[in-house]
Amino acid sequence: MNTEPVLRLSGVGKAFGALTVMNEVNLDIAEGERHAVIGPNGAGKSTLFNLISGMFPLSAGDIRLRGKTISGLAPHEINRRGLSRSFQITNIFHRLSVFENLRIGVMARHGVRYGLFRRVSRMRGVNDEARAVLERVRLAQVGDRPAGDLTYSEQRALEIGMTLATGADVILLDEPTAGMSREETDRAVELVREITEGKTLLVVEHDMSVVFSLCDRVSVLVYGNILATGTPEEIRNNRQVQEAYLGEEVA
Numbered sequence: 001m002n003t004e005p006v007l008r009l010s011g012v013g014k015a016f017g018a019l020t021v022m023n024e025v026n027l028d029i030a031e032g033e034r035h036a037v038i039g040p041n042g043a044g045k046s047t048l049f050n051l052i053s054g055m056f057p058l059s060a061g062d063i064r065l066r067g068k069t070i071s072g073l074a075p076h077e078i079n080r081r082g083l084s085r086s087f088q089i090t091n092i093f094h095r096l097s098v099f100e101n102l103r104i105g106v107m108a109r110h111g112v113r114y115g116l117f118r119r120v121s122r123m124r125g126v127n128d129e130a131r132a133v134l135e136r137v138r139l140a141q142v143g144d145r146p147a148g149d150l151t152y153s154e155q156r157a158l159e160i161g162m163t164l165a166t167g168a169d170v171i172l173l174d175e176p177t178a179g180m181s182r183e184e185t186d187r188a189v190e191l192v193r194e195i196t197e198g199k200t201l202l203v204v205e206h207d208m209s210v211v212f213s214l215c216d217r218v219s220v221l222v223y224g225n226i227l228a229t230g231t232p233e234e235i236r237n238n239r240q241v242q243e244a245y246l247g248e249e250v251a
């Protein structure tokens with residue numbers, strides 16, 4: 001059995017000038033696991049994602065993806081090694097169709113660029129792959145519509161589709177259900193569960209019912225430190241976690 005973690009953070013630290021916001025974070029994410037990062041506002045969850053995806057340079061420590069260091073690599077290089085962070089909605093091309101957005105993700109994966117002499121519409125492999133992703137994220141009905149016309153939750157699904165289109169098998173999602181109604185949340189959770197089958201997921205999520213129903217393990221981040229990592233059950237019963245953060249919410 002391969003026990004090497006897919007993602008390993010060792011002694012990861014981050015400072016902005018004199019302000020240290022992350023201390024010696026150690027975290028192993030196993031192949032195929034769905035792992036949530038929770039914590040109060042300002043705990044450093046976004047910073048952690050920015051460090052893993054290469055948006056911010058590390059101030060200390062090392063991050064390894066499948067045993068190889070990715071510290072110091074640019075986001076697109078990390079992406080090419082199979083780790084994709086959900087694109088923010090603002091990165092969706094609003095005037096392009098939903099299908100065309102996904103096709104850009106697929107093209108990025110294959111290193112294909114738009115060019116004067118290329119007709120993208122004739123690139124059958126790329127089109128087939130984009131169409132498959134379109135169906136997986138259940139947007140086939142709106143595939144020809146400009147992405148800017150989609151509802152909020154459809155745009156979030158497109159965002160998830162973009163991570164899939166790039167072919168990543170380690171996926172980072174930042175609050176995939178934020179701003180959704182209960183019903184939309186349930187559908188989004190189903191979608192995330194389905195599309196991350198056989199992949200590794202790291203997700204920041206505030207909704208505890210989502211965390212506990214979707215994830216195999218949970219890490220609690222408080223003031224830039226990991227207070228505890230464990231199964232949802234262990235986290236729910238951890239006194240330190242209850243005192244520091246969750247309170248009665250999960251009792």
Ligand SMILES: Nc1ncnc2c1ncn2[C@@H]1O[C@H](COP(=O)(O)OP(=O)(O)OP(=O)(O)O)[C@@H](O)[C@H]1O
Nearest residue numbers: 016019021039040041042043044045046047048221
């Ligand atoms: N670019 C930056 N420059 C200076 N300080 C920053 C920067 N980005 C984040 N911080 C600080 O780092 C700390 C962690 O912020 P971060 O946004 O990672 O927390 P978070 O857990 O994602 O919070 P939230 O749940 O509110 O999104 C905060 O004190 C924040 O002010």
